[in-house]
Amino acid sequence: MAEIRVENVSKAFRGEKIIDGISFEVAGAQLLSLLGPSGAGKTTLLKIIAGLVKPDTGEIFFDGVPVVKVPAEKRGAVLVFQDYLLFPHLTVEQNVAFGLRMAGVPRDKRTKIVAEMLALVDMKGYEHKYPHELSGGQKQRVALARALAVKPRVLLLDEPFSNLDPRLRESMREFTRDLQRRMEMTTILVTHDWEEALMMSDRIAVLINGSIKQVGTPEEVYFRPASLEVAEFLGEKKNYVEGRVKDGVFFCPFGDFPAPQAVDGCYTALIRPEHVRISPGGETSSWMVCDMRFAGGCVYYRVVREGLLLLCAADNTVIYRPGDKVDVSVDFSKAMLFETSFD
Known part of the structure; x- marks a missing residue:
């Protein structure tokens, strides 16, 4: 249930600034959505928080402790990508256990944790299935189980529902939000879908052209947008x-x-x-x-x-x-x- 603070973070690639002086906070156990159009810098920012990309300037704090210089594997943040990234040659059970095995968790304890995680995401009975035998929603649940198995302090979700059909997308949104609340897991969700952000979030940070334009509750952002630029992004018909x-x-x-x-x-x-x-x-x-x-x-x-x-x-x-x-x-x-x- 870590509190996250992003302070004046910037990043450029080949001279092009992708994110510029970004600051915001996420309270413990809250879900914050990073909402913005494609190319706004959302995934880059998520990778910086995860420790996969180093910022040019600024700092990230978990519970008040700076973590920019902390390696990704020791930071306590887990990133779930939209393509799931399950290992095709491993079973569901082996995929969920992968991070635990890399961390040197003993076999008996691994087996117990994997069973708990699969039960948590309603995938009990699928232990010996391979990824190609699963639906998109089932793959997403396995990816979540693998992320949660290592007991992260922070869960980072990068467009996790974008590859699902509309009906399955809706059910996975509800499932993920319910799971996040039950586990009281501090979570950052990257999305370009304004309806998804409104439905899932405690707070929303609107990211456009590499800058945070507004941070607030879904109601504040929808009914009281800070600018015409933010208002135009929220809602299709106006x-x-x-x-x-x-x-x-x-x-x-x-x-x-x-x-x-x-x-x-x-x-x-x-x-x-x-x-x-x-x-x-x-x-x-x-x-x-x-x-x-x-x-x-x-x-x-x-x-x-x-x-x-x-x-x-x-x-x-x-x-x-x-x-x-x-x-x-x-x-x-x-x-x-x-x-x-x-x-």
Whole structure:
């Protein structure tokens, strides 16, 4: 249950800076997600924490003790890669026991620990199977068992679910999060999937272009993003509305809305589809449905009025079709304003 502190860590390869002055903390037994697009430096940072890559500057602390100069095998951090990296010529039992054998753990004790780990990840009875005989989810469980068998202080997960099909990915997320909580294992998860980060994390660190842009709880990062850059990365569907604030009021094509915290200037309002309400309209309604996408429990609509377009999300109680007239209201109390400039 180690506490982790990353302090001013930077790394460059061949003159190109990959991560730049990164600092954040992970409390003991918490799961923090490093969330960011491909190429943001997430895996490089994870390897630095694991001891596989040396930073150019900065320090890593486990429970207040600096570990950058501590070899990876003595650091107490275990890294699980997205490709599992199971040894194909070894059985499940032998794979799980590998780290213990390298550490010189006696055979009797190894056997006991392996049995405990396989039971923990619901893989009892698969001891003599080989990796090619396992499904993707089973391979992931074996990789977790192997990592946990050596009793690490820190568990590092590098895109562990990216190779799984959507249904299996969801079940493995739930399984891994439940396991992490039961073991109270301090964990860092690298992912580019914002939904995965929101569902699994105690805290999220958003990493973009080698820099941490925001650290907070899933609710803080989603509802109160620190910048438009962070907001754009969280969620696939959004509305952007340009306008101006004057004397605490945001003026935009959809109307005038209170903005008491904003100083006068130009802003972009980000409005999530779930904060745009749609209801049956009449002959005098000015909004019309121009597109509908049915997604089961949720229906996404594009509605238009005099060239203005909004994306909204509604439940499936009432289904609207393209051409239907509707009434639309925007909950601007949930809008996020970001100062910007435009002509």
